[in-house]
Amino acid sequence: MRSTKQSVVVAGLAIAGLALGACGGGTGAGTAPGGTAGGTAEEAKTIKLVAAEYSKDHTKAFWDAFAKTYHDKTGYTLEVQVVSWDNIDQQSSTMIQNNQAPDILNLNAYASYAKDGLLYDSDAVLPAVVKDDILDTFVKYGTYQGKFYGFPDLSSARAFFYNKTLFQQAGIAAPPKTWTELEADAKKITALGGGKVGYALPLGPEEAQGEFSMWLFNNGGDWKTDGNWVINSDKNVATLDFLKKLADEKVTQNNPARTNRADAFDLFKSGTAGMVIGFSPLAADLDKDKKVDYAVAPFPSNDGTESKTFGVTDYLMAFKKPGNEKAVKAFYNLYYTPDQVNTFIKAEGFLPVTKSGVAYFSNEKALQVYLNTLPNAKLTPTDDPTWDKVKLAVQQNLGGAMNGSPKATLDGLQRTAESGG
Numbered sequence: 001m002r003s004t005k006q007s008v009v010v011a012g013l014a015i016a017g018l019a020l021g022a023c024g025g026g027t028g029a030g031t032a033p034g035g036t037a038g039g040t041a042e043e044a045k046t047i048k049l050v051a052a053e054y055s056k057d058h059t060k061a062f063w064d065a066f067a068k069t070y071h072d073k074t075g076y077t078l079e080v081q082v083v084s085w086d087n088i089d090q091q092s093s094t095m096i097q098n099n100q101a102p103d104i105l106n107l108n109a110y111a112s113y114a115k116d117g118l119l120y121d122s123d124a125v126l127p128a129v130v131k132d133d134i135l136d137t138f139v140k141y142g143t144y145q146g147k148f149y150g151f152p153d154l155s156s157a158r159a160f161f162y163n164k165t166l167f168q169q170a171g172i173a174a175p176p177k178t179w180t181e182l183e184a185d186a187k188k189i190t191a192l193g194g195g196k197v198g199y200a201l202p203l204g205p206e207e208a209q210g211e212f213s214m215w216l217f218n219n220g221g222d223w224k225t226d227g228n229w230v231i232n233s234d235k236n237v238a239t240l241d242f243l244k245k246l247a248d249e250k251v252t253q254n255n256p257a258r259t260n261r262a263d264a265f266d267l268f269k270s271g272t273a274g275m276v277i278g279f280s281p282l283a284a285d286l287d288k289d290k291k292v293d294y295a296v297a298p299f300p301s302n303d304g305t306e307s308k309t310f311g312v313t314d315y316l317m318a319f320k321k322p323g324n325e326k327a328v329k330a331f332y333n334l335y336y337t338p339d340q341v342n343t344f345i346k347a348e349g350f351l352p353v354t355k356s357g358v359a360y361f362s363n364e365k366a367l368q369v370y371l372n373t374l375p376n377a378k379l380t381p382t383d384d385p386t387w388d389k390v391k392l393a394v395q396q397n398l399g400g401a402m403n404g405s406p407k408a409t410l411d412g413l414q415r416t417a418e419s420g421g
Helices: 059-074 085-097 111-115 127-132 136-141 164-169 179-190 209-217 234-248 260-268 280-289 325-335 338-348 355-360 365-371 388-401 406-418
Strands: 045-051 077-084 104-106 154-157 157-161 197-199 274-276 294-296 313-317
Touching: 045 059, 045 234, 045 325, 059 325, 059 338, 077 085, 077 313, 085 104, 136 313, 154 338, 157 164, 157 280, 164 260, 179 197, 179 234, 179 274, 209 234, 209 274, 209 388, 234 406, 260 274, 260 280, 274 280, 280 325, 280 365, 325 338, 338 355, 365 406, 388 406
Parallel strands: 045 077, 045 104, 197 274
Antiparallel strands: 104 313, 154 313, 157 274, 157 294
16 A cells, blocks of 8 residues: 555555555565474574555654664564565565565565465464454455464555535535436536546556445445455446446546546546545645545445445565564564554554554544444455456556446456466
């Protein structure tokens, strides 16, 4: 998940997001990093963290301070390497392929590494009290073949942003509750003229899977059902048909297929777009700029039933290396203390991953729309090792449906998923 503070691309969780939403995860290719953990190996006194950079202002500062506290409290040394989201996939994959995996890796995909047997599960390195505090939805999506490997660092959830000024000018009294209402509202806003866009629709390669997830979840669809890929289900085809209809009616910006999330956010921040799916970093930018009078609401469902939200989290996964188990467990024991994990989340502008964190942030009114839905957020199938390759195919191909056939596009993605990528 990339923060808009660092690169207007998140994958990331939200006053939120995310994305948490957003860049490709590791492929899991490579050999086990350095033999068998435990046993008679000499205990490691120094471990290495490779962490993604959410923001230039906060990420490195937090981890450097954390490393000092970690050493002061445990006697172990933590070496910190912070890497841009633009480069961390390639750098971490190269490290692992060269048998030089870090002890802890912060990335937004873990299942392929779990499949290859490279990671510790929670039974080995996560204190039981910590696992019990992590929100159930993140335990679910962090679990591969019955074992919990994907330990969340922060999260985001998406919500519906609308421009109150444009709504008033268009005679719209309240945010839409159904897709029929959203379509009608988008037409009214576009009809204002002056280049106004009813709904900013980003289906470009940055994070098409995030935008589509929010829509398909709110039409009763999903990526997988009962362990099987259902990308080309009737509900998902109907969802993509509806998005194509919005584009054909010209109530979106031009060329949604090439529009990235950052571009859609810019349209909203400039006052051009009336509606967009957003998350907390977007809200932070809007509050800072003070140019747009906006509000946030649950995303409308197709039939007006309870809204579903798309959640994103990134992971702090632990690689098996000789003698590092105790130092790694001490890392997690410290990170998940409220004064560490919640400090990091607040500084980066995202959402909590623990039950105690939800309580900690409960007094922040701007976060309520996210916190209310976060415990039941739906994620993309990050627990499936194939998802990395499916996600890439979605990013590269989904937008093509705007100028072609939604069903044919989803049929192709289904074949990619069923072939294992």
